[in-house]
Amino acid sequence: MDVQATTPLDPRVLDAMLPYLINYYGNPHSRTHAYGWESEAAMERARQQVASLIGADPREIIFTSGATESNNIAIKGVARFYRSRKKHLITTQTEHKCVLDSCRSLEAEGFQVTYLPVQKSGIIDLKELEAAIQPDTSLVSVMTVNNEIGVKQPIAEIGQICSSRKVYFHTDAAQAVGKIPLDVNDMKIDLMSISGHKIYGPKGVGAIYIRRRPRVRVEALQSGGGQERGMRSGTVPTPLVVGLGAACEVAQQEMEYDHKRISKLAERLIQNIMKSLPDVVMNGDPEHHYPGCINLSFAYVEGESLLMALKDVALSSGSACTSASLEPSYVLRAIGTDEDLAHSSIRFGIGRFTTEEEVDYTVEKCIQHVKRLREMSPLWEMVQDGIDLKSIKWTQH
Amino acid sequence: MAASSRAQVLDLYRAMLRESKRFSSYNYRTYAVRRIRDAFRENKNVKDPVEIQTLVNKAKRDLEVIRRQMDSRAVAQAEVHWHNLSSLQPPPPRFKQFSYLSLLISWDYRRTPSHLANFCIFSRDGVSLY
Numbered sequence: 390m391d392v393q394a395t396t397p398l399d400p401r402v403l404d405a406m407l408p409y410l411i412n413y414y415g416n417p418h419s420r421t422h423a424y425g426w427e428s429e430a431a432m433e434r435a436r437q438q439v440a441s442l443i444g445a446d447p448r449e450i451i452f453t454s455g456a457t458e459s460n461n462i463a464i465k466g467v468a469r470f471y472r473s474r475k476k477h478l479i480t481t482q483t484e485h486k487c488v489l490d491s492c493r494s495l496e497a498e499g500f501q502v503t504y505l506p507v508q509k510s511g512i513i514d515l516k517e518l519e520a521a522i523q524p525d526t527s528l529v530s531v532m533t534v535n536n537e538i539g540v541k542q543p544i545a546e547i548g549q550i551c552s553s554r555k556v557y558f559h560t561d562a563a564q565a566v567g568k569i570p571l572d573v574n575d576m577k578i579d580l581m582s583i584s585g586h587k588i589y590g591p592k593g594v595g596a597i598y599i600r601r602r603p604r605v606r607v608e609a610l611q612s613g614g615g616q617e618r619g620m621r622s623g624t625v626p627t628p629l630v631v632g633l634g635a636a637c638e639v640a641q642q643e644m645e646y647d648h649k650r651i652s653k654l655a656e657r658l659i660q661n662i663m664k665s666l667p668d669v670v671m672n673g674d675p676e677h678h679y680p681g682c683i684n685l686s687f688a689y690v691e692g693e694s695l696l697m698a699l700k701d702v703a704l705s706s707g708s709a710c711t712s713a714s715l716e717p718s719y720v721l722r723a724i725g726t727d728e729d730l731a732h733s734s735i736r737f738g739i740g741r742f743t744t745e746e747e748v749d750y751t752v753e754k755c756i757q758h759v760k761r762l763r764e765m766s767p768l769w770e771m772v773q774d775g776i777d778l779k780s781i782k783w784t785q786h
Numbered sequence: 787m788a789a790s791s792r793a794q795v796l797d798l799y800r801a802m803l804r805e806s807k808r809f810s811s812y813n814y815r816t817y818a819v820r821r822i823r824d825a826f827r828e829n830k831n832v833k834d835p836v837e838i839q840t841l842v843n844k845a846k847r848d849l850e851v852i853r854r855q856m857d858s859r860a861v862a863q864a865e866v867h868w869h870n871l872s873s874l875q876p877p878p879p880r881f882k883q884f885s886y887l888s889l890l891i892s893w894d895y896r897r898t899p900s901h902l903a904n905f906c907i908f909s910r911d912g913v914s915l916y
Contacts, residue, residue, distance in 0.1 A: 742813035
């Protein structure tokens with residue numbers, strides 16, 4: 390139940406990839422023989438599949454090694470190209486680590502970055518965004534669906550604001566592509582990052598959408614033979630991009646069915662947990678929310694111990710990128726969650742292959758272990774006795 | 787081409803469910819069975835023969851996808867089983883060759899298997915991936 394970290398390969402995607410791993414192993418940039426021509430044809434077919442999922446033209450899709458690389462290209466590439474006239478970028482405090490880190494490295498190069506705060510719901514305030522845009526702002530970057538709390542940002546409205554103020558708009562759509570309908574023209578998106586292994590495709594591949602009309606210029610990060618229109622040099626890995634294309638096509642066909650089913654399972658999980666356990670908080674706006682990513686905080690229970698107790702279910706207490714550190718998630722801190730609740734949060738991920746039995750099992754074990762851990766907790770005892778924990782003066786020994 | 791009859795569609799449905807139940811992975815197996823049932827149920831009132839044929843063709847292609855996965859998984863499992871039996875010795879070279887060959891044959895679904903030894907590719911048929 391950790392689909393935000395990664396997803397299994399859909400069997401239809403594996404079927405599409407295998408010929409290119411066995412017989413059709415040509416380099417798509419070889420122009421002189423049939424191995425190359427076939428491989429190139431497959432690569433272009435995949436490009437068309439990715440483009441049609443987001444309403445783009447195939448010439449606007451560049452294949453990369455993943456959403457992290459796509460985010461780096463979008464942010465650093467745009468900022469550096471326009472550096473002579475524009476030195477300001479805007480992003481949010483709940484972005485993925487790679488976006489925040491790219492911005493930090495740009496600050497070291499002399500750029501100015503505004504990190505917009507989010508409201509308690511996890512959604513940014515559009516008025517604050519408008520106020521933050523300066524005459525020398527080159528890029529606004531806001532992720533479509535947050536990977537930790539599942540909150541959906543108002544992308545169409547942000548796109549409208551950015552287009553009216555002539556600022557480029559980038560969105561990290563790794564968790565959203567293929568799960569909710571996206572159209573780069575309706576939503577006025579100029580750059581978009583796509584990840585293969587979040588949509589039942591292979592790991593190690595992604596794509597970036599870069600608008601051509603009006604043209605968005607990007608300084609290339611990776612130098613080399615000029616592949617992918619000079620924006621991302623390096624041999625395009627045919628089996629991986631074929632997998633990404635197939636994953637996008639399957640996602641387009643299955644989007645409605647999957648969304649309906651995942652919503653039903655999410656409802657089941659939340660209702661069953663909340664009706665059996667008091668003091669459970671769902672982080673993030675319940676309305677503007679992707680159902681497959683549920684972040685719950687269980688008060689008076691330590692998140693790590695709950696995860697250890699639920700050892701036969703794959704869960705996480707925040708994103709995989711931050712799971713090594715002991716600090717609570719910066720996303721939860723940004724939405725104003727109390728320190729103790731932030732330590733008690735678990736992220737449940739529901740995907741295409743999740744079954745009702747798996748959800749019921751997880752709910753049952755979760756309820757059982759939360760009750761057990763609360764029995765052991767002196768804080769819980771005090772709460773049951775009616776003591777207000779915030780009024781306690783903890784003495785030093 | 788005559789449109790598929792009710793009996794043919796039911797045969798196809800049963801064949802797809804039968805193949806899907808052979809997935810060793812719990813999640814793939816349950817997904818395939820559930821998705822096939824829901825898809826056939828959703829389309830059971832379609833009357834237009836052209837649309838019926840399109841749906842049947844797609845189902846046949848999906849059945850082939852599942853069959854190919856069964857073949858390659860069976861081969862992968864047979865190699866593992868052999869390795870476990872004779873853990874101190876590698877599998878005999880002929881067996882390795884045979885299983886690899888059958889994998890190549892099952893994945894060479896766009897051409898006839900006889901060309902396997904010949905690596906010159908001349909055919910230019912337009913193929914959709916699925």
